[in-house]
Amino acid sequence: MSAVAHPPELHPLQGVAACVQAAGEALDRLPTGPLPAGDPDVLESLIEETAREERRLRELRLRLARCAVESRAAEADGFAGTDAWLARLTGSRASVMRGGLWLARMLEERYPQVREAFAAGGLGEAHARIIVQAAEDIPDHVTSADRDAAVGQLVEDAASRRWNTAVLRRRARRMLDVVAASYADEHQAALLAEQERCADNETWLRLDDNGNGTWSGRFTLPDLQAHMLMTRLQHLSSPRRLSRNRAGEQVADETVPSFPGLSWTEALGQAFVELIEHLPDDGLASHGRVGATIAVHVDHDRLRDGLGAAAMDSGGEITAGEARRLACGAGILPMVMGRASVPLDLGRESRLHTKAQRLALSARWDSCAAEGCERPFAWTEIHHPTSWAAGGRADLANALPLCGWHHRRAHDHHFVLSRLASGEVRFRRRGRERPRAPDEVGAAVRGSRG
Numbered sequence: 001m002s003a004v005a006h007p008p009e010l011h012p013l014q015g016v017a018a019c020v021q022a023a024g025e026a027l028d029r030l031p032t033g034p035l036p037a038g039d040p041d042v043l044e045s046l047i048e049e050t051a052r053e054e055r056r057l058r059e060l061r062l063r064l065a066r067c068a069v070e071s072r073a074a075e076a077d078g079f080a081g082t083d084a085w086l087a088r089l090t091g092s093r094a095s096v097m098r099g100g101l102w103l104a105r106m107l108e109e110r111y112p113q114v115r116e117a118f119a120a121g122g123l124g125e126a127h128a129r130i131i132v133q134a135a136e137d138i139p140d141h142v143t144s145a146d147r148d149a150a151v152g153q154l155v156e157d158a159a160s161r162r163w164n165t166a167v168l169r170r171r172a173r174r175m176l177d178v179v180a181a182s183y184a185d186e187h188q189a190a191l192l193a194e195q196e197r198c199a200d201n202e203t204w205l206r207l208d209d210n211g212n213g214t215w216s217g218r219f220t221l222p223d224l225q226a227h228m229l230m231t232r233l234q235h236l237s238s239p240r241r242l243s244r245n246r247a248g249e250q251v252a253d254e255t256v257p258s259f260p261g262l263s264w265t266e267a268l269g270q271a272f273v274e275l276i277e278h279l280p281d282d283g284l285a286s287h288g289r290v291g292a293t294i295a296v297h298v299d300h301d302r303l304r305d306g307l308g309a310a311a312m313d314s315g316g317e318i319t320a321g322e323a324r325r326l327a328c329g330a331g332i333l334p335m336v337m338g339r340a341s342v343p344l345d346l347g348r349e350s351r352l353h354t355k356a357q358r359l360a361l362s363a364r365w366d367s368c369a370a371e372g373c374e375r376p377f378a379w380t381e382i383h384h385p386t387s388w389a390a391g392g393r394a395d396l397a398n399a400l401p402l403c404g405w406h407h408r409r410a411h412d413h414h415f416v417l418s419r420l421a422s423g424e425v426r427f428r429r430r431g432r433e434r435p436r437a438p439d440e441v442g443a444a445v446r447g448s449r450g
Contacts, residue, residue, distance in 0.1 A: 013067070016060070016064075020060075051121075052121030052122075053121065055118065055121045055122075055123065055124045055125070056119060056120070056121045058118075058124070058125045059115070059118040059119045059125075059128075060119075061100075062100055062103060062104040062107070062125070063104065063108075065082070065086055065097070065100055065101055065104055066101070066104040066105060066108060068082050068085065068086065069082050069101060069105075073085060081094070082097070082101060083095075083097040083098040083101060084097075086100075086101075099129075100125075103125070103128065103129055103132060106132045106136070107128065107132070110132075110135075111131070111132055111135065111151060113148070113151060113152050113155055114128050114131050114132060114151065114155055115128075117155045117158075117159050122155075122158075122159030122160075123155065123158060123159055126165050127158055127163075127165065127168055130165060130168050130169050130172050131151065131154055131155060131158070131168070131172055131175075133172075134154075134169075134172035134173065134175060134187075134191060135147065135150070135151050135172075135175070137187065137190055137191055137194070138150070138175075138176065138187055139183070139186055139187060139190070142176065142179065142183060146176075146179045146183075149178060149179065150175045150176050150178050150179055151175070153175070153178045154168075154171065154172060154175045157171070158171070170317060172191075173187065173188040173191045173192065173309065173317070174187075174188055175187070184308075185307040185308040186307055188307075188308055188309050189307045189308055189309065189319055189320065192309050192317060192318065192319040193319050195223070196222065196223075196224075196318070196319060199221075199222035199223060200222065202220055203219075203220055203221060203222060204219060204220050205217065205218075205219035205220075206218055206219065223317075223318070224318050232271075232275060233268050233271040233272060233275065234268075234271075235374070236271035236274055236275065237264075237267040237268050237270065237271040274404070274405075307320060308320055357382070357396060357399060358382065360396060361377070361382070361396065361399060361401055362377050364423075365377050365380075365401050367380075367401075368380050368401060368402055368403040368406055369400045369401050369402055369406075369423070369424055369425050370402060370403070370406040370424065370425055370426075370427065371420060371422070371424040371425065371426050372424075373403060373406060375403035375405075377401055379403055379404070380401035380402055380403055380407075381401070381402060381403075381404060381407045382399050382400070382401060382402075383399070383400045383401070383402045383407050383410050384398050384399070385398055385400055385417070386398055400425065402425075406427070409427055410427075413430070414429060414430055415427045415428065415429060415430065416428055416430055
């Protein structure tokens with residue numbers, strides 16, 4: 001009987017090459033150009049499956065990159081490192097490739113359960129990186145068995161619940177909850193502290209003059225300050241910036257124009273301009289009430305021991321220590337009245353209202369006096385209903401806090417002011433009411449107090 005000749009066994013890389021080639025040939029058969037409308041259920045399934053296969057290919061590329069390190073492929077082509085070699089092949093940057101090589105090594109050596117979920121398409125590269133980075137910062141006294149249990153549960157939850165990266169990042173900080181809440185508090189505090197330390201080192205800003213009356217800029221901010229900025233800009237750019245007055249009545253502010261042509265980014269730009277215009281430059285704003293742009297929620301015990309985290313209502317998290325620092329800056333500024341009290345009514349001795357008068361007004365107002373306006377008191381300018389030129393005094397009886405927009409409208413002859421029972425002022429276009437001179441407006445405002 002003659003011997004049967006068996007073909008030599010294929011090298012694993014040859015098997016991978018055959019699969020990739022088959023996938024490429026299948027993609028070549030795809031129809032080109034826009035696709036016609038179809039069944040939404042079919043579309044949903046196709047998009048999900050496309051995303052899953054894309055993730056599987058990303059995991060394969062990381063394994064191939066790891067194989068390139070072991071094969072010393074970069075040296076054979078005269079490159080200084082595998083990162084540069086991969087950057088040339090992929091059209092990416094060497095720094096990006098270094099991050100991918102680190103992740104590939106960690107998945108192979110320490111986190112096989114993460115790699116398996118990644119290879120199956122249940123996790124993306126960003127998800128795998130978040131889990132691995134969080135797991136690497138688990139305290140040393142946590143046992144390997146507990147670490148594996150925490151990582152395994154997080155992988156299962158992330159894949160089954162389809163968490164986005166923002167949600168996964170928050171969950172990863174609490175991955176040790178399956179072991180012990182105290183471990184989770186310690187781990188979360190350590191991760192956030194390191195994040196805040198890195199954020200301080202990475203904060204920068206650059207502004208360039210375009211030479212045409214505009215400037216362009218870029219910046220990087222820590223998470224807390226970025227949330228504070230974004231919350232304020234979204235508030236300022238909201239189309240419902242004026243909603244209801246103190247009596248609960250719907251407000252129709254005739255001074256506010258509508259800008260239907262503005263895009264979201266343009267609206268944020270306009271809000272940023274308004275924010276800059278009202279930055280405190282002389283300390284006056286510090287005498288108003290503290291205007292909280294971000295609500296921070298933290299457990300009392302966590303605030304005391306500094307562990308765990310404080311949650312911002314905008315979705316971010318900060319360390320309990322950072323929350324404690326903010327609490328110190330948000331104290332109550334008392335008004336002490338006595339023999340040494342600062343005089344609040346200066347009569348005709350001064351044309352401008354003083355810091356002490358602003359402080360007194362802040363006890364009465366927490367925002368602009370225009371009905372429904374939510375601009376904080378710290379942004380307001382003190383308006384004289386009866387002008388200085390017309391004999392108006394710089395005292396509290398002739399003082400109204402108005403934001404920059406409404407202060408300009410108060411000096412616009414197209415509008416008149418009237419005082420409401422709530423103490424707020426209402427703007428109306430002339431023609432809807434009998435036109436009144438500036439002195440009459442001041443008299444009307446003062447008279448309504450009585």
